[in-house]
Amino acid sequence: MKYSKATNYALHTMLYLIAIAPDRPVGVQQLAEKQGVSPTYLSKILTKLVKAGLVESASGANGGYRVKGKKEDISFLDIIHALEGTTSLFECCGSGDERCVIHQVMLSAEEAMEQHLKNTKLIDLAK
Amino acid sequence: MKYSKATNYALHTMLYLIAIAPDRPVGVQQLAEKQGVSPTYLSKILTKLVKAGLVESASGANGGYRVKGKKEDISFLDIIHALEGTTSLFECCGSGDERCVIHQVMLSAEEAMEQHLKNTKLIDLAK
DNA sequence: CAATTACGGACTTCGTGTGTCTATGATAAC
DNA sequence: GTTATCATAGACACACGAAGTCCGTAATTG
Numbered sequence: 001m002k003y004s005k006a007t008n009y010a011l012h013t014m015l016y017l018i019a020i021a022p023d024r025p026v027g028v029q030q031l032a033e034k035q036g037v038s039p040t041y042l043s044k045i046l047t048k049l050v051k052a053g054l055v056e057s058a059s060g061a062n063g064g065y066r067v068k069g070k071k072e073d074i075s076f077l078d079i080i081h082a083l084e085g086t087t088s089l090f091e092c093c094g095s096g097d098e099r100c101v102i103h104q105v106m107l108s109a110e111e112a113m114e115q116h117l118k119n120t121k122l123i124d125l126a127k
Numbered sequence: 128m129k130y131s132k133a134t135n136y137a138l139h140t141m142l143y144l145i146a147i148a149p150d151r152p153v154g155v156q157q158l159a160e161k162q163g164v165s166p167t168y169l170s171k172i173l174t175k176l177v178k179a180g181l182v183e184s185a186s187g188a189n190g191g192y193r194v195k196g197k198k199e200d201i202s203f204l205d206i207i208h209a210l211e212g213t214t215s216l217f218e219c220c221g222s223g224d225e226r227c228v229i230h231q232v233m234l235s236a237e238e239a240m241e242q243h244l245k246n247t248k249l250i251d252l253a254k
Numbered sequence: 255c256a257a258t259t260a261c262g263g264a265c266t267t268c269g270t271g272t273g274t275c276t277a278t279g280a281t282a283a284c
Numbered sequence: 285g286t287t288a289t290c291a292t293a294g295a296c297a298c299a300c301g302a303a304g305t306c307c308g309t310a311a312t313t314g
Binding site for chain 1: 257258259260261262
């Protein structure tokens with residue numbers, strides 16, 4: 001039960017893109033150097049963020065990645081869901097519709113965490 | 128990023144011990160049948176609960192497992208910590224003392240979930 | 255065309271969760 | 285004391301996913 005390292009990289013990358021990046025797209029090599037990760041690995045993480053609609057990419061020379069949409073709206077939960085998926089952390093007695101009491105408690109606990117992550121926007125940390 | 132099945136089994140077992148069990152200890156075979164798990168596997172889970180001080184065990188004939196201490200005090204978090212450990216869900220930039228801003232947000236989100244799990248006692252579900 | 259950059263699939267490695275099997279130790283009943 | 289019952293612990297096997305790497309392809313700029 002751990003958040004993956006990929007989620008960590010994604011959060012740092014997004015924060016960097018939101019805080020520093022101007023209009024120009026940023027290449028993956030530059031992003032990778034900042035965190036000491038290989039560019040090829042980070043590119044797969046960025047592709048997930050693209051598919052989630054959080055960033056947009058531009059191929060070719062002077063290409064790279066740029067935040068898509070309003071920067072103010074991007075929350076921690078958006079990025080975590082893009083990397084970890086949206087399925088529940090707790091799987092129980094099999095059928096999903098009739099949830100046992102334990103399952104209900106676990107779901108509401110998870111929801112408490114998600115609410116916190118949803119209310120915290122990345123731009124709050126970009127001072 | 129999932130809770131382990133072992134945590135699921137532990138929660139159901141503890142709920143059963145708290146709700147149904149009288150003073151007599153309950154054998155692992157009986158507990159295993161209720162959930163369709165092998166007794167040998169469930170015994171390792173129960174051993175963790177013993178080491179965490181949540182249940183006590185009795186060897187020999189008519190032995191088994193029994194809830195230790197006050198049943199009213201046992202929370203979801205106690206059991207989860209016994210199975211999953213107490214380390215943070217999110218590991219970041221390496222050093223633990225100087226936490227980056229992202230790390231701080233993740234920790235407080237995790238804490239929101241833990242508070243919920245800490246405040247919910249198992250006996251609340253044993254009607 | 256050539257250089258740059260993202261995208262995608264295949265692949266390896268490693269750790270951990272999930273179990274099983276078996277031996278050992280403790281206790282109660284006979 | 286002997287035997288049956290029960291917990292405990294270690295070794296082992298297996299599957300799956302996380303974490304990367306490598307390489308080929310596609311797109312865009314100059």
